[in-house]
Amino acid sequence: MATAAQERIEPATPGGPSRTSGKSAGRRIGEFVDRNVVAVFMTPAIIFVFVMMIFPVLFTLYVSLHEWGGGANVNPRFIGLSNFTALFSQDPRFWAAFRRTFYFTALAVSVETVLGVAIAVLLNREFLGKGLLRTVFLFPMIATPVAIALVWRLMYEPSLGILNDLLGAVGLPMSLWVADQSLVIPALALVDVWEWTPLITLITLAGLSALPNDPFEAAAIDGASRWQTFWHITLPLLRPVIVVAVAFRLIDALKTFDIIYVITQGGPGFASETLNIYVYTQSFQYQNLGYAASLLIVFFAIVVGSAVLLLRFRKAGE
Amino acid sequence: MRRRPSRPALLGIFLALLLTLTACEQGESAAPPAGAGDGTDAPEATAEAVDGEFDWERYDGESLRLVFNQHPWQEAIEPLIGEFEELTGITTEVESLPEQQFRQRVQVEMTGGSDSLDVFMTNIQNEGQLFSNNGWYTDVSQFTQDEALVAPEYELDDISESVLEGHTFGDTLAGIPIQLETQMLFYRTDLFEEAGVEVPTTMEELEAAAQALDDPDGVRAFVARGRGAAAVTQIASYLYNFGGQWTTEEGDEPTAAFDTPEGVEAFDFYTRMLREYAPPGTVNMSWEEALPLFQQGQVAMYTDASTFMPNILDESTSQVADTAGFAKMPAGPGGEFQTFNGWALGISAFTEKPNASWYFIQWATSPDIVERLTAEGIAGPRQSVEFGEDYPEDWVQAFTESLGDARPQLPRVQKVPEVRDAIGTAIVSAIQGEDVEPAVAASAQQFNSIVGTRGG
Known part of the structure; x- marks a missing residue:
């Protein structure tokens, strides 16, 4: 595109045999853009999408069909679908990570949704200090995830951490927190809830302020209770907004990396190794690039599939 | 109605195009390069034969590229490298990178068979087998055995035999330890x-x-x-x-x-x-x-x-x-x-200046330098070195006694x-x-x- 544009502009040099001669170069470029406005404005975006999105996906697909140890002096060796068959039939770590990913996501996103909507509804009334409270609620979302994770990692420490001190202070038995295989995923989900509930709140608040007044007035005239109004009017009206918020969170939660990697690195053992952590380990630790690429393809399909299902659900609701 | 975009806007579009094109190039070069043939065929650098007495200034005028991992040893040695240049007349170019980038840099250059890399830090227990299988190390023992290439005061025997054995793969001594724990x-x-x-x-x-x-x-x-x-x-x-x-x-x-x-x-x-x-x-x-x-x-x-x-x-x-x-x-x-673990200095198999590279390693692991690094808190490989007042007696005793028979x-x-x-x-x-x-x-x-x- 760039060269094409230049060719078109070239005749515009002074003295060139052009019907537009006499006009300034700037004007001629302007006219060119006018004539090809769609192409000129689209091209950068198209190039960007191709280079930064389509090419990597295609390259990942290519690598996923090969056996390739990145560091060693070995060329990628074509092995067809062997990576995928190994993944599905011989890799218990993959299936365990698969289940954990959904366990973590379901736990985190469901709690975030309930809490987020509840907080939004509460914040939607008028009361003293509302603006301040709103701002405070956004803090977790603004902070750096790695910093948050480091703080939580310290708090979860069984001997030196503050959480066990708190439990001890009210007379409860100490907990192992993230060092306990069965507790580690809920504990990590709690960090995610702390950090991302405000996102749901924020989106829901925006939705709330855009709701029409008439249904609420009608309900008030009909004598509906507060709970009835909320359950039968507010929630159904908010549904499209909430579904979008949940979709954002769902996609993000499936891909959670920073929190888990900083707090547990997938441990104890592999008890908090989700798909994203497993892909990281296979590629950057083990340098099994081909295998990691096939994992990524499967992971990509899972994320896209989940998002599509959720948005279908939204349409079905309408 | 269509509005004509202003000149700055147009400039913006072309800049964006240019940027995406450069991004494209970067994107492709960022992909790990394909292997440069079978590693075992790598033309391993060998010592150039020399006659006569040992002479620090034998390679006066050569230049070396050194790639280091950011590490307390690297921080302590860098200010001293000027002395090496003065002593030998060899000039150096030092590159120090954070560990992850350091590993990538060394592996990418080795995979490409680059001859611009001469001396590099290596963590033998992590990557030694991989690197030696790929033929990326120059055997250092060929230098240590050549009297014309070793200063009389060097005393390799001061470094524990079991530790050196831990740095040997087959017949190849992959490097000389610089920091040990x-x-x-x-x-x-x-x-x-x-x-x-x-x-x-x-x-x-x-x-x-x-x-x-x-x-x-x-x-x-x-x-x-x-x-x-x-x-x-x-x-x-x-x-x-x-x-x-x-x-x-x-x-x-x-x-x-x-x-x-x-x-x-x-x-x-x-x-x-x-x-x-x-x-x-x-x-x-x-x-x-x-x-x-x-x-x-x-x-x-x-x-x-x-x-x-x-x-x-x-x-x-x-x-x-x-x-x-x-x-x-x-x-x-x-x-x-x-048991021990630690870092060593190795010579790239693709270097064109193996002897000058050995000179750097020899200097960096010489009794004098090791003693001065020890004073800075870097425990080195030499058992006879004086540790100084900052090290508690029982620690020094445990450390030096351990080195004698330490295994990887x-x-x-x-x-x-x-x-x-x-x-x-x-x-x-x-x-x-x-x-x-x-x-x-x-x-x-x-x-x-x-x-x-x-x-x-």
Whole structure:
């Protein structure tokens, strides 16, 4: 595109045999853009999408069909679908990570949704200090995830951490927190809830302020209770907004990396190794690039599939 | 109505185009390059034959490119490199990168067979087998054996034979160690005195001491790393001292040997210590978690790398600075072995200046430089070096005595991170109270399948 544009502009040099001669170069470029406005404005975006999105996906697909140890002096060796068959039939770590990913996501996103909507509804009334409270609620979302994770990692420490001190202070038995295989995923989900509930709140608040007044007035005239109004009017009206918020969170939660990697690195053992952590380990630790690429393809399909299902659900609701 | 975009806007579009085009180029070059043929055929650099006396100025006028990992050793040596240039007339270009980028840089250049890289830092136990299988190291022993190339005061014998053996792959001495750590027992002299316990010299005594010192509601007796892969370097001396080995030594293909009865006993001992005498949560502990516990006075004994001595003695972060003691790792029924880990300097197989590269390594590991680096807190490979006042006596004794027969901590395979995870699985499940023997057997099986299917 760039060269094409230049060719078109070239005749515009002074003295060139052009019907537009006499006009300034700037004007001629302007006219060119006018004539090809769609192409000129689209091209950068198209190039960007191709280079930064389509090419990597295609390259990942290519690598996923090969056996390739990145560091060693070995060329990628074509092995067809062997990576995928190994993944599905011989890799218990993959299936365990698969289940954990959904366990973590379901736990985190469901709690975030309930809490987020509840907080939004509460914040939607008028009361003293509302603006301040709103701002405070956004803090977790603004902070750096790695910093948050480091703080939580310290708090979860069984001997030196503050959480066990708190439990001890009210007379409860100490907990192992993230060092306990069965507790580690809920504990990590709690960090995610702390950090991302405000996102749901924020989106829901925006939705709330855009709701029409008439249904609420009608309900008030009909004598509906507060709970009835909320359950039968507010929630159904908010549904499209909430579904979008949940979709954002769902996609993000499936891909959670920073929190888990900083707090547990997938441990104890592999008890908090989700798909994203497993892909990281296979590629950057083990340098099994081909295998990691096939994992990524499967992971990509899972994320896209989940998002599509959720948005279908939204349409079905309408 | 269509509005004509202004000139700045147009400029913006072309800039954006230009940027995407450069991004495109970068995107492609960022992809790891395809291999440069079979590694074993790599034309390994050999020493250029020289006659006559040793002469520091023999390579006056040559220039070297040195690639370092950002590390306390690198920080301490860089200000001194000017002296090397003055001494030899060789000019140097130093590149220091954070560890991850450093590894990538070295691997990418090696894969491409670049001759612009001459000397590089290398962590033998992590990447030695991979690099040597690929033929990326120049054999350093050909220089050390050539009198015309070694200064009379160099004294290679001062570096422990077992440590040099740990740096040798087949016939290739991959590098000369520049910074070493051994595993040590850190303990609390005050608690030992109170309980009337002697410093343990055997594994049996270690557990007896733990029993005597342990207070489940207060200060616990023991801590060490329990987090899978991170614990693998730490369990090594237990494994050796119970009579176990990582791998069989016969044949070329390394096969897991840590699932023998001796090995299982070592795993059982190490994980029992962590399960019964350590604070809760050891399965998630690497040194980042274990060290603070010792510093905060929460445990009486701690086995980890000798390099943590300054952290333990630093009064601003440690409450046990005055009461900490240092000792060698206890012996076991299988003997007394100490373990080491650390960094070395190697010469690229693709260098065009092997002799000048050796000169740099020789200078950096010479008695004088090692002694000066030691004064800066970098414990080096030389046993005769004076440590100075900053090092406690018992630490120096434990360290230098350990170096004499120290073995590498990690198994010699190409896929180190992957087998560390495999071995770590057994450690974690044993700490959690599962049966040790089947857990170790499963890890050994996984170890063999990793080493077998993807090349040892």
